[in-house]
Amino acid sequence: MFAFLANPARFMAFSAWAAPILFAGALILFATGIPWALFYSPPDYQMGDTVRIMYVHVPAAWWSMGAYAFLAGASFVSLVWRHVLADVAARAAAPVGAVFAAICLITGSLWGAPTWGTWWEWDGRMTSMLVLFITYLGYIALWNAIEDEERAARLAAILCLVGAINLPIVKFSVDWWSTLHQPASIMRSGGSAINGEMLGPLLTMGGAYLLLFGALTLMNMRAAIFRRRVQSAELRKAQS
Amino acid sequence: MSALGVTFKRELALLWAGGGALAPLGYFFGTAMLVPLAMGPDRALLQTAGPPLVWIAAALAMLAMLERLFQSDLEDGSLEQMLLSPTPLEGIVIAKACALWVAIGLPLALAGAPVAIALQAPVERVPLIVLSLALGTAAFTGVGVIGAAVTASVKRGGVLLALIVLPMFAPPIIFGASVASGEDVGAALSILAGCALAAIALGPIAAAAALRLQAE
Amino acid sequence: MSARGPFQDNPPHKSGIRVEALALSRGGRILFEGLSFAAASGDYVEVQGSNGSGKTSLLRAMAGLLTPKAGEIAFDGVEEPALALHYVGHANALKREASVRDHLRYWAGLFEGGAREQVVGQALDLTRVMSLPVRALSQGQARRLALSRLIIAPRPIWLLDEPAAALDDAGKAALNELIGSHRAGGGIVVAAVHEPLGPAPSQTIRVPR
Numbered sequence: 001m002f003a004f005l006a007n008p009a010r011f012m013a014f015s016a017w018a019a020p021i022l023f024a025g026a027l028i029l030f031a032t033g034i035p036w037a038l039f040y041s042p043p044d045y046q047m048g049d050t051v052r053i054m055y056v057h058v059p060a061a062w063w064s065m066g067a068y069a070f071l072a073g074a075s076f077v078s079l080v081w082r083h084v085l086a087d088v089a090a091r092a093a094a095p096v097g098a099v100f101a102a103i104c105l106i107t108g109s110l111w112g113a114p115t116w117g118t119w120w121e122w123d124g125r126m127t128s129m130l131v132l133f134i135t136y137l138g139y140i141a142l143w144n145a146i147e148d149e150e151r152a153a154r155l156a157a158i159l160c161l162v163g164a165i166n167l168p169i170v171k172f173s174v175d176w177w178s179t180l181h182q183p184a185s186i187m188r189s190g191g192s193a194i195n196g197e198m199l200g201p202l203l204t205m206g207g208a209y210l211l212l213f214g215a216l217t218l219m220n221m222r223a224a225i226f227r228r229r230v231q232s233a234e235l236r237k238a239q240s
Numbered sequence: 241m242s243a244l245g246v247t248f249k250r251e252l253a254l255l256w257a258g259g260g261a262l263a264p265l266g267y268f269f270g271t272a273m274l275v276p277l278a279m280g281p282d283r284a285l286l287q288t289a290g291p292p293l294v295w296i297a298a299a300l301a302m303l304a305m306l307e308r309l310f311q312s313d314l315e316d317g318s319l320e321q322m323l324l325s326p327t328p329l330e331g332i333v334i335a336k337a338c339a340l341w342v343a344i345g346l347p348l349a350l351a352g353a354p355v356a357i358a359l360q361a362p363v364e365r366v367p368l369i370v371l372s373l374a375l376g377t378a379a380f381t382g383v384g385v386i387g388a389a390v391t392a393s394v395k396r397g398g399v400l401l402a403l404i405v406l407p408m409f410a411p412p413i414i415f416g417a418s419v420a421s422g423e424d425v426g427a428a429l430s431i432l433a434g435c436a437l438a439a440i441a442l443g444p445i446a447a448a449a450a451l452r453l454q455a456e
Numbered sequence: 457m458s459a460r461g462p463f464q465d466n467p468p469h470k471s472g473i474r475v476e477a478l479a480l481s482r483g484g485r486i487l488f489e490g491l492s493f494a495a496a497s498g499d500y501v502e503v504q505g506s507n508g509s510g511k512t513s514l515l516r517a518m519a520g521l522l523t524p525k526a527g528e529i530a531f532d533g534v535e536e537p538a539l540a541l542h543y544v545g546h547a548n549a550l551k552r553e554a555s556v557r558d559h560l561r562y563w564a565g566l567f568e569g570g571a572r573e574q575v576v577g578q579a580l581d582l583t584r585v586m587s588l589p590v591r592a593l594s595q596g597q598a599r600r601l602a603l604s605r606l607i608i609a610p611r612p613i614w615l616l617d618e619p620a621a622a623l624d625d626a627g628k629a630a631l632n633e634l635i636g637s638h639r640a641g642g643g644i645v646v647a648a649v650h651e652p653l654g655p656a657p658s659q660t661i662r663v664p665r
Contacts, residue, residue: 241561241564243567243568246562246565246566249562250551250562253554254553257553257554312551316548316549316550316551317547317548317549318551320521320545321543321549322566323520323521323538324542324543325566325568326539326567456523
């Protein structure tokens with residue numbers, strides 16, 4: 001399927017209908033998931049109603065990491081096969097992943113505030129997510145800093161893969177550090193045993209985020225390809 | 241002399257001509273000086289927070305030196321000549337990184353002794369702090385070359401370099417600061433050594449890949 | 457006194473370059489396509505073209521620095537192309553604070569070559585400035601220092617980008633002598649130039665096609 005889509009023209013034709021469908025799907029799932037999460041799911045026995053932020057926070061965490069995995073895959077393809085669409089896909093997905101990470105951090109802070117009594121707490125998971133967010137920022141900044149698009153794509157790809165190696169190491173280090181400094185973890189996303197009734201809205205929101213990621217990435221890719229076409233046309237006009 | 245040897249020698253000479261470790265050491269001392277100015281001279285507070293802050297100061301001082309590592313080679317055409325050497329570029333990068341560590345990292349580690357004492361670290365912990373800084377600056381150098389290589393073509397890319405490299409500095413800082421605080425020193429030190437080895441082994445590979453792209 | 461050719465101690469080395477249907481692009485713009493030529497031992501190929509036409513990119517592609525968009529660059533009689541060529545680009549690859557002698561020693565180590573200092577100094581008239589740092593050199597002297605790489609480590613293929621830039625008549629004469637003895641020893645010289653260097657080229661390539 002990827003070989004079929006590898007042709008930019010075919011990709012544009014595919015994404016012309018795929019992006020709106022994914023977006024519509026995302027809207028439907030959000031429309032289902034959010035009311036379900038807010039009103040029709042049980043409160044946590046410990047935290048009460050504040051647990052409802054989990055339904056926004058946790059899928060954002062999953063898919064910010066999933067987006068980085070996508071970035072790493074696209075970077076690998078970019079370096080090995082030097083395919084333009086892989087570069088476009090990587091650059092398109094990064095801001096989406098970064099925003100998901102930011103949502104995770106902000107909602108994590110909001111969630112923790114009543115529990116911790118403070119607007120931010122340096123627990124293991126939040127700290128690792130913060131490093132992921134900074135990694136995203138560095139990746140996006142590198143793309144913007146280099147004028148030659150092809151060179152930017154390859155250098156960013158190298159950086160992304162290096163980051164992919166670094167992130168598990170950071171996760172391990174931060175977990176080590178947090179057990180050193182905080183023997184008891186205050187925040188648990190739904191507890192070690194997730195109540196079955198929480199699974200439904202959680203997975204729905206998870207699906208919603210995934211479709212949203214897909215839709216936004218495709219839309220960004222389309223915008224980037226349109227931009228390139230305009231630039232090539234202007235270049236040709238200048239040369240003729 | 242081999243390509244590795246001449247590269248190491250040349251890099252040392254260039255660093256020396258550029259002022260040597262004077263600027264990074266000054267930066268290190270200066271940052272450390274700001275700590276009590278910011279926190280107040282309360283001994284108990286400094287004793288808890290001070291030693292780990294030595295690590296932050298050392299990390300920042302190394303960052304300042306990384307920016308120039310490959311930029312001039314790219315601009316004056318030296319990088320192209322390195323690509324024509326029988327010695328692989330990865331090796332040449334390791335030679336440059338070693339020179340950077342010997343000229344800057346090691347002095348920073350040694351300077352960590354007076355700084356740690358000034359920031360109220362217990363005297364018996366100071367040798368371990370210096371050892372951990374030596375390993376840590378080696379780790380910083382290993383991952384730092386990646387950032388330096390990737391930003392070599394960006395004018396005034398120092399801030400971008402810092403942004404890129406900081407997530408990679410996090411693990412050495414976590415374990416190094418733990419040694420400085422005297423917590424779980426044995427485990428922290430061995431993991432820190434592992435970080436340093438991994439950084440020196442893998443960093444130059446990624447850096448060389450990026451440099452080949454820069455030379456295009 | 458002429459420089460000893462790099463191969464006069466050894467039997468002439470047979471080598472060749474084959475460029476087939478080469479296409480290069482830079483910053484999304486195609487510089488040229490379908491360029492083909494071949495060079496054999498003793499050849500001197502002159503690449504001519506206006507600024508920005510792709511002369512430099514052609515040399516860099518042959519040096520292995522640039523990946524071509526299409527086509528092939530092949531070297532006959534050499535195992536490892538990167539080790540069989542010298543590239544003297546626009547930039548001299550000099551460090552301002554290091555001395556002339558430092559550079560000779562560095563390149564001797566980098567390329568695992570070993571021509572003696574006196575030989576290099578006499579061939580390129582650098583004897584008087586051996587101890588001076590590069591920042592004290594004139595443009596012509598700096599260019600000659602860059603060209604000294606050609607003597608330090610003998611390699612069959614020379615890729616020269618505007619080698620005579622900033623050289624005075626004496627410098628140009630020394631360069632032509634170097635090229636002459638290199639060709640006599642079986643080497644190949646490919647030079648991108650604005651105006652002819654002096655020796656009649658075996659072939660002239662015009663870029664773009």
